[in-house]
Amino acid sequence: MSAGVGVNLEDLWIRFGDFVAVREANVHINGGDFFSFLGPSGCGKTTILRAVSGFLEPSQGNVLIGGNNMKGIGPNKRPTALIFQNLALFPLMKVWENITFSMEIKGASTKQRRKRADELLDMIALTGQGEKLPAELSGGQKQRVAIARALCAEPDVLLLDEPLSALDLKLRQHMRSELREIQKRVGITFIYITHDQGEALTMSDNIAVMRDGVIDQIGDGKSIYNDPNTAFAASFVGENNVFRGTVKQVIGNEVMIRTNRSGDLMARISTANQGKLKQGDEAMLFIRPEAFALAPAGTQGDHFVTAQVTKEEFEGSAFNIFMEGEGGKEIKVALPNVGQSFESHMGEAMTLEYQVKNAVALPAGVLATE
Amino acid sequence: MPRFLKEYFNRNGFGLGSVMLGLVLFWTVGLIILPQLSMLDFSFRPNLPPPEIGGPKDLYTLENYKYLIFGPEGGSQSYNAVDLRVFYRTLIAAVFVTMFNLMLCYPIAYYLAQTKGNHIRVLALMLIIPYWINEILRAFALRIIFGESGVLNNVLVGMGVFDTPFDFIRNDIALYAGLGYAYILLMIFPIYNVIESLDRNQIEAARDMGASWPRIHWRVVIPYAKPGISSGCTMVFMLSAGALAAPQILGGPSSLWFTQLIYQQFNDNSDWPQGAAYAVVLLVTCILLVLALMRLFKVNMGDIGK
Numbered sequence: 001m002s003a004g005v006g007v008n009l010e011d012l013w014i015r016f017g018d019f020v021a022v023r024e025a026n027v028h029i030n031g032g033d034f035f036s037f038l039g040p041s042g043c044g045k046t047t048i049l050r051a052v053s054g055f056l057e058p059s060q061g062n063v064l065i066g067g068n069n070m071k072g073i074g075p076n077k078r079p080t081a082l083i084f085q086n087l088a089l090f091p092l093m094k095v096w097e098n099i100t101f102s103m104e105i106k107g108a109s110t111k112q113r114r115k116r117a118d119e120l121l122d123m124i125a126l127t128g129q130g131e132k133l134p135a136e137l138s139g140g141q142k143q144r145v146a147i148a149r150a151l152c153a154e155p156d157v158l159l160l161d162e163p164l165s166a167l168d169l170k171l172r173q174h175m176r177s178e179l180r181e182i183q184k185r186v187g188i189t190f191i192y193i194t195h196d197q198g199e200a201l202t203m204s205d206n207i208a209v210m211r212d213g214v215i216d217q218i219g220d221g222k223s224i225y226n227d228p229n230t231a232f233a234a235s236f237v238g239e240n241n242v243f244r245g246t247v248k249q250v251i252g253n254e255v256m257i258r259t260n261r262s263g264d265l266m267a268r269i270s271t272a273n274q275g276k277l278k279q280g281d282e283a284m285l286f287i288r289p290e291a292f293a294l295a296p297a298g299t300q301g302d303h304f305v306t307a308q309v310t311k312e313e314f315e316g317s318a319f320n321i322f323m324e325g326e327g328g329k330e331i332k333v334a335l336p337n338v339g340q341s342f343e344s345h346m347g348e349a350m351t352l353e354y355q356v357k358n359a360v361a362l363p364a365g366v367l368a369t370e
Numbered sequence: 371m372p373r374f375l376k377e378y379f380n381r382n383g384f385g386l387g388s389v390m391l392g393l394v395l396f397w398t399v400g401l402i403i404l405p406q407l408s409m410l411d412f413s414f415r416p417n418l419p420p421p422e423i424g425g426p427k428d429l430y431t432l433e434n435y436k437y438l439i440f441g442p443e444g445g446s447q448s449y450n451a452v453d454l455r456v457f458y459r460t461l462i463a464a465v466f467v468t469m470f471n472l473m474l475c476y477p478i479a480y481y482l483a484q485t486k487g488n489h490i491r492v493l494a495l496m497l498i499i500p501y502w503i504n505e506i507l508r509a510f511a512l513r514i515i516f517g518e519s520g521v522l523n524n525v526l527v528g529m530g531v532f533d534t535p536f537d538f539i540r541n542d543i544a545l546y547a548g549l550g551y552a553y554i555l556l557m558i559f560p561i562y563n564v565i566e567s568l569d570r571n572q573i574e575a576a577r578d579m580g581a582s583w584p585r586i587h588w589r590v591v592i593p594y595a596k597p598g599i600s601s602g603c604t605m606v607f608m609l610s611a612g613a614l615a616a617p618q619i620l621g622g623p624s625s626l627w628f629t630q631l632i633y634q635q636f637n638d639n640s641d642w643p644q645g646a647a648y649a650v651v652l653l654v655t656c657i658l659l660v661l662a663l664m665r666l667f668k669v670n671m672g673d674i675g676k
Contacts, residue, residue: 053578076580088571092593102579153579177427 004032004189005066005156005160007052012061014047014213015339021047023213025061029206034183036192036200038237039210040368045193046159049159052191054078061201066156081155085162087146089134095145096121102153120148121346123182140171143182147182157189164199176202197237201225211366217272229272231365241331242367243285243305245276255361256302257285261326266302267359282364287354289320289334295353303359305352307331309345323350406653412646434647453631453648460628461655464611467549471557471606472599474550479561479598480591484570501555509548511621516544516620540622548616557602564598565591597673604660612654628652654671 007029014022022044029035037045050056051196052063063070070078081102089098096117097104103113124144126137134142143163150158155349160179164172180203183190194200200207201221208218209232217229228234237240240354245259253269255277269277277283287305295304309325310330314320318334325331333352371379379387414430422428438457439449478497482490489568500508515521516538523535538544568591592599617627632652635645664671 055578075574075578076582080578082575082578084571084575086569086571088569088575090572090576090590093589101576101581103587105580105582105585149579293661 001352004030004187006033007035007157007191008062008064008067009048010062010064012048012051012063013059014044014051014056015059021213022051022091023059027208027215027218029189031066031189032187033205034180034190034192034203036194036204036207037210038194038197038200038207039298040195040236043194044163045210047080048210049161049191049193052157053080053082053159064215068186079156080159081150081153081157082159083146083150083161083163085165087142087163089142089146089149091134093133093350094130095126095132095134095137098134098145099148099152101149116152120152124148139167140175143167143175144178147179151182151186155188157191158183160190160192162193162195164194166198172199179203179357182267201237209236211236211368226360227271228286228360228362229270231284231286231362232268232368234284234360234362236368239289239332240286241289241325242329243287244326244364245283245285247279247281247283247361250271250277250279254356255283257283259285260303262307263300264302265305265359266356267361268357269361273362277361277363284364286360286361286362287358289332290318290336291358292333292335292352293353293354294335295351297349297351299351299353303354303356305331306349309348309350312346321345321350321351392493397594409646412643412648413650414647415643417641417643434644435651437644438648438651450649456626456631457628457651457655459625460611460652461659463546463549463627464607464656467546467553467610468603468607470546471550471553472603474560475554475557475602476595476599479558480565480587482558483562483565483568484573497558502628505552505615506550506619509616512544512548512551513539513619516547535542537622540624542622544620545617545622545625548620549610549613552613552616553606556609560598560601560605561595562598564595568594596667596669600664600667600669600673603663605658608656611652 007027009025009027012022012025012027013020025048032171037048039045051058052065052070054070054073054077065079077084090101093101096114099117099120100108100113102328103116108116114130118127121127121130124147126141126144126148129137129141134145137145146163164175164179167175176199179190192200192203201224206218206220207224208272209216209224209228211230211232217224217233219227224233224237228237231242234240243257243259243262243265245255245265247255247260248264249256250269253274254266256264257264259265265285272303292305298306307325309321309323311322312319313322314337315334316337318336321333321335322330323333378391380669381387382390389649408454413434415428416431416433418425418427438450438453441453482494503511513520517523518537518539520538522538523532526532527535546632572590572594573586576590581589613627614629614633617625617630621627628648629652630651632645632648635641635648639645
């Protein structure tokens with residue numbers, strides 16, 4: 001596997017009139033990484049991608065690819081290839097012509113192009129389909145043709161703008177692993193744009209979480225899931241239960257929060273916020289559904305939550321229990337189905353226990369709305 | 371009843387369906403096909419004074435067609451060089467007007483279709499509104515511009531580009547400008563319609579893969595716009611080959627348009643059969659030429675209708 005070419009965004013700002021689409025983005029992407037920008041629609045992630053591909057000049061700051069400043073270099077001269085959300089295959093060209101379009105531009109002979117197309121068609125498991133038109137392929141096949149077309153240009157960096165969003169769930173999951181495998185095989189840098197946190201977590205080496213043009217956090221999937229920097233990152237990536245309150249006491253890297261509804265609860269301060277949370281600050285405490293365990297009814301303490309059960313679901317691998325939370329939102333609890341007998345508690349109060357290391361305290365902030 | 375008719379009546383109801391069908395049939399058969407057939411019939415008959423029509427001398431003949439090729443019987447020349455030259459020149463000129471129009475209108479149509487914003491609507495209006503003025507007035511307006519003591523000559527002589535006024539009319543420049551301008555919209559709008567539906571991502575994808583702008587147009591935009599281009603070209607070619615007002619008003623004295631010959635036959639010579647034969651020749655030649663070009667550029671009839 002080659003080392004690949006890294007990408008750096010240095011103090012990148014992109015404005016459209018008065019609207020700031022990207023604010024002060026500083027990102028270092030390692031060569032050969034599968035790097036995702038994750039955020040809700042309108043957060044500026046596609047804008048960043050367009051700045052890297054060269055379709056858009058940043059208002060301020062630099063895009064560096066392999067250490068070279070890309071300022072003033074058009075999209076046709078950059079070592080990037082972009083896979084569009086709608087793939088943008090050329091409908092009137094045959095599959096093999098589509099795939100080798102970049103070679104046609106460089107003046108390669110038909111024979112060379114045919115040969116390369118056959119190699120790439122083998123790679124994407126579409127052997128012998130080169131004579132078809134894109135419209136004759138299925139969604140997943142078109143997807144793979146778009147990947148082959150981009151790879152044919154031999155880019156240093158492959159940019160992918162939510163390319164899986166049009167596929168159905170099964171195919172999407174299949175294409176995830178396929179994309180990841182292709183990336184490992186060719187060893188070039190992938191920059192992937194998605195609003196689907198599942199995609200980002202399963203595929204990426206590193207993820208940047210974005211909100212309103214700001215990058216909230218950069219890290220690998222585990223650190224973003226377990227140790228979010230902001231309330232937004234905590235609530236956007238994966239499911240999370242939020243408890244609002246104020247900081248009652250800071251004890252080292254842990255904190256006691258007086259929550260609005262569930263009494264005083266202990267939590268670990270997220271790494272990025274250690275030393276920043278002070279007594280009296282408004283805070284949010286996040287506990288994942290899977291971090292809870294059943295406790296003897298009525299147990300009191302700083303890592304116990306008691307609430308009324310409003311709904312139960314049996315999911316097979318887990319029992320999902322929904323309990324009355326604050327502000328009309330439910331607290332979701334996922335208890336793994338490991339053969340324990342689970343009696344219905346509908347309408348009754350139930351007590352749950354969590355480990356302090358699994359509860360994350362963050363300064364109060366905007367939550368992801370889903 | 372064939373299935374498509376049954377479906378048609380099911381969808382529209384019998385009453386409304388028959389009215390619409392009747393109107394379409396009246397238009398195509400009554401107003402187009404029958405008059406054309408009658409012209410065709412005329413073209414094979416001798417030019418007789420009214421009392422002799424339907425008499426013993428009223429027999430089908432090819433003399434009207436022979437006249438176009440060989441001229442009057444017993445004439446001094448072996449071919450009707452004058453009329454044939456006009457015919458040939460008209461077709462060539464119509465081809466040039468069409469090509470010129472295409473080169474002019476493609477960029478405009480592309481710009482209108484791929485640019486967003488309110489100024490596009492203003493531009494489109496500026497293109498459309500002049501067409502509220504009728505064709506004859508527009509032709510005379512161009513005559514005022516291009517005339518010997520016209521606006522353009524005044525400006526050019528005033529600026530010292532020419533010492534004496536340039537004769538735009540005698541040199542057919544006014545005629546080509548007039549014909550070109552007359553059918554601009556018919557070229558722009560079909561192309562505009564197609565390009566507007568072209569996914570902008572395809573242009574960007576080609577650009578991303580390193581294609582230059584000419585290459586993007588050649589490989590992505592033009593193939594996609596082909597139905598619009600062929601529809602526009604067909605209309606402009608047919609209409610300029612058949613134009614009468616612009617050649618009449620803007621043409622130089624020595625440059626007759628074939629339609630003017632037809633007009634003379636009908637009107638000045640009162641020779642309807644001769645005029646009909648000329649008109650039929652023009653129509654059939656134009657259709658054959660268009661069909662040949664469609665085959666050359668691999669365009670289907672269905673594309674033209676898009």
